[in-house]
């Protein structure tokens with residue numbers, strides 16, 4: 001039977017509040033029967049396709065206290081309902097957090113970026129989520145809140161499988177915390193899609209901290225090449241503490257490509273993903289190093 005994507009076939013109760021406390025009370029009450037709705041650009045697609053049929057939909061975008069970007073002394077803090085468009089327009093993000101800026105700018109079209117939120121991109125837990133690789137290389141932490149209180153979860157431990165995370169049914173993501181980056185650091189993000197503004201066939205982010213001609217610290221994360229967005233520690237280890245040159249970046253890119261576990265799906269083939277991973281990682285490494293002030 002053909003799916004009619006113009007209607008929401010299931011009936012559900014709709015709840016909305018501008019009070020975080022009220023939303024957490026509802027989540028406690030409805031638990032797994034509830035779905036949190038932010039921009040709806042993932043959730044409503046799943047509901048229209050009949051892949052998700054919640055008894056209750058709880059709208060959270062009216063909670064003003066979750067919509068902000070704060071450039072604090074120790075970290076950049078982004079509220080979970082902050083739209084992708086707001087992040088894209090933020091001067092601090094644009095100037096200092098190049099990988100996140102490039103990721104957000106690559107996502108969908110303006111209309112989706114106006115509706116879609118950073119919390120929704122992570123909460124959806126897609127292996128292809130474009131904000132995940134930059135946030136992984138920035139060593140971001142998520143603040144999760146429920147009626148019981150709050151807990152901090154490193155993003156590295158948040159995703160557990162396709163559409164699966166450690167988020168409990170009574171919790172929401174409240175904040176994304178990005179530690180301050182070093183002064184001589186640079187980051188980059190690259191993505192290949194079927195057409196522009198599409199979900200990634202493969203994406204990659206790199207963060208490098210420079211000390212003279214050496215790389216003091218490097219983090220690399222891929223998306224769309226494993227059940228979750230992943231770091232590639234062997235490639236990172238090849239660069240940490242080393243003098244950087246083109247040859248070493250090429251060897252690290254080769255090593256990173258060997259660490260991914262892609263599959264063939266409707267967006268790309270395993271072979272294509274394996275082949276291009278080295279190329280985009282090498283380019284991303286070069287860009288991050290040069291942005292950190294390093295010479296090649």
Ligand SMILES: Cc1cc2nc3c(=O)[nH]c(=O)nc-3n(C[C@H](O)[C@H](O)[C@H](O)COP(=O)(O)OP(=O)(O)OC[C@H]3O[C@@H](n4cnc5c(N)ncnc54)[C@H](O)[C@@H]3O)c2cc1C
Pocket residue numbers: 035036037038039040041042043044045060080081084106107108109112115116117118119120121122123124125128129130131167171172173174197198199200
């Ligand atoms: C045409 C189109 C193009 C797209 N292109 C891209 C792309 O290029 N790259 C990309 O990565 N994505 C893309 N997407 C997917 C989507 O736009 C993004 O993932 C977006 O960031 C989702 O945010 P949202 O606020 O709309 O989430 P919603 O749809 O509201 O929610 C998504 C999921 O996260 C949960 N959720 C939402 N907020 C929270 C929260 N604060 N705490 C806990 N759980 C929460 C919801 O319950 C739901 O399960 C595209 C979607 C469409 C329709």
